[in-house]
Amino acid sequence: MKRLMVCVLTSIAALGAGAPGDVDDATRTALLKECSAATTKILKVYEQIKLECKETKVGGVEEPWTYARDGKSTRWMTVDPKSGKSYALVADPTLSFKLHRDSAAEQYSVTRRSVAQRRSDETSIEVRSLPAFAPYRAYLECPAATFLADPNCSILEIVVIGQAPNRIVRVDWEMNPTTPQGKVRFGTFEFLPDSAWLLKSYSIYFRGGYKDEATGQFFDTGRGAELTYEGQCDGIPLVHKVATWTSAKERAEGPAYEVTKIVSGPVPRAEFTLESFGDVITPPPHEHR
Numbered sequence: 290m291k292r293l294m295v296c297v298l299t300s301i302a303a304l305g306a307g308a309p310g311d312v313d314d315a316t317r318t319a320l321l322k323e324c325s326a327a328t329t330k331i332l333k334v335y336e337q338i339k340l341e342c343k344e345t346k347v348g349g350v351e352e353p354w355t356y357a358r359d360g361k362s363t364r365w366m367t368v369d370p371k372s373g374k375s376y377a378l379v380a381d382p383t384l385s386f387k388l389h390r391d392s393a394a395e396q397y398s399v400t401r402r403s404v405a406q407r408r409s410d411e412t413s414i415e416v417r418s419l420p421a422f423a424p425y426r427a428y429l430e431c432p433a434a435t436f437l438a439d440p441n442c443s444i445l446e447i448v449v450i451g452q453a454p455n456r457i458v459r460v461d462w463e464m465n466p467t468t469p470q471g472k473v474r475f476g477t478f479e480f481l482p483d484s485a486w487l488l489k490s491y492s493i494y495f496r497g498g499y500k501d502e503a504t505g506q507f508f509d510t511g512r513g514a515e516l517t518y519e520g521q522c523d524g525i526p527l528v529h530k531v532a533t534w535t536s537a538k539e540r541a542e543g544p545a546y547e548v549t550k551i552v553s554g555p556v557p558r559a560e561f562t563l564e565s566f567g568d569v570i571t572p573p574p575h576e577h578r
Contacts, residue, residue, distance in 0.1 A: 312444045312445065312446060312447055316447060317444050320437070320444070320447060320458075320460070321434060321437060321438050323486060324433065324434035324437065324480065324486055325434040325435075325438070327434070327485055327486035327487075328432045328433075328434045328435075328486075330485065330525065331485065331487070331525055332358065333523075334522045334523050334525045334527070335356075335357075335358045336358045336359060336360070336555055337522060337523070337553070337554070337555055338522060338527075338551050338552060338553055338554070338555075339355060339356070339357045339551075339552040339554075339556050340355065340356040340357070340528075340548050340550075340551060340552075341353065341354075341355050341548070341549050341550040341551075341552065342354045342355070342356060342546055342547065342548050342549060343546070343547045343549050344367075344544055344545070344546050345544060345545045345546075345547070346544050347541075347542065347543065347544060352367055353367055353368070353370075353549075354366065354367045354546075355367070357556040357560070357561075358556075359555065359556060359558055359561050361381065361382050362379065362380065362381040362382075362558075362561040363379070363380045363381075364377065364378070364379045364380075364556070364560065364561055365377065365378045366378075372391075372392050372393070373390070373392045373393025373394070374389075374390065374391055374392060375389065375390050375397070376388075376389045377389070377397070377566065379561055379562075379563075381561060384402070384563065385401075385402070386399050386401060386402045386563055387399070387400050387401040387402075388400060388566060388569060396567065396568055396569060396570050397566045397567065397569045397570070398569070398570040398571075399563075399569060399570065399571045402571065433478050433480075433488050433491065436478075437460065437462060437478070439464060441464050441465045441466075441467060442462055442463070442464040443462060443463050443464070443465075444460060444461070444462050445461045445462060445463055446459075446460075446461040447459070447460050447461075449482075453483055454483040454484075455483065456481070456482055456483055457479050457480070457481065457489060458479070458480040458481075458482050458486075459477060459478070459479050459480075460477065460478045460479075460480070461475075461476075461477050462475065462476060462477070462478070463475040472495040472496055472497060472498050473495075473496040474493055474494065474495055474496070475493075475494050475496065476491065476492040476493040476494050476511070476513070477490075477491065477492050478490075478491045479491065484518070484526050485524070485525050485526065487516070487518060487525075487526060488516055489515070489516060490513065490514065490515045490516065491513055491514060492511055492512075492513035493511060493512055493513060494509045494510065494511035494536075495509060495510045495511065496509055497509065498510030498511075498537075499537040499538065501538065508537060508538050509536075510535075510536060510537050511535070511536040511540075512533065512534065512535045512536065512543070513533070513534055513536075514531050514532060514533045514534070514543075515531070515532045516528055516530070516531050517529050517530045517531075519548075520551070522551075527548070527551065528548060529547065529548050530545070530546065530547050530548070531545065531546040531547075532545050533545065533546075
């Protein structure tokens with residue numbers, strides 16, 4: 290393995306040796322620049338298609354999802370083909386909302402509504418409300434490039450594994466908490482620089498996040514995912530499967546996701562509005578300050 294010294298989207302040409310834990314500012318800036326540019330291109334691709342996905346929950350229960358993007362808006366939706374029971378979430382910088390109905394005969398009801406958010410991506414509505422699947426981030430609350438750019442995040446080491454065209458760039462990082470009650474987070478991202486800097490896998494751990502009440506011992510808790518790709522759109526490989534996992538004292542499998550169909554053509558902007566769900570039962574809007 291060699292230390293990454295210069296990150297270039299189309300070619301990693303300048304490599305040299307370096308000590309672990311000594312990532313200089315220029316290398317960090319170059320990595321973030323290339324990953325951020327790649328994320329922008331990837332998001333544009335997913336504005337041109339709609340994904341139909343299958344979630345297999347722990348225990349084997351399957352649930353269908355659709356995923357679509359339009360600019361800074363994202364929509365997830367699932368509908369039970371038999372009962373019509375449905376959940377939907379739209380994340381938008383102006384109006385984000387989560388709604389549900391118990392059958393096809395019922396109106397949708399809004400269970401969460403957020404106006405005038407400070408952020409302009411999926412994090413514009415509570416992270417815990419999100420489905421775990423998104424094609425460029427899987428189980429993450431935001432794209433990896435955004436995560437690494439956080440001022441509280443320190444990049445500890447960047448290494449290149451393998452040879453072109455199958456290289457992997459591994460990034461080890463640590464993030465300090467923003468509150469006294471928070472936990473230090475640490476983990477690894479693996480990128481595919483020869484395939485548009487796609488995310489191959491990641492792990493996120495919370496230091497001392499789990500306490501064994503029987504022994505009083507603390508364990509790191511974690512979660513992560515492995516992504517595989519199949520097919521292309523505008524030269525960008527498309528996500529096909531996502532296998533997730535969680536970890537407390539022991540590692541366990543989490544939900545798995547598989548893209549079952551890709552529908553070409555952008556989703557109409559109107560489908561990202563509350564009005565597209567018909568006569569919706571809505572509570573008063575909740576505005577974050």
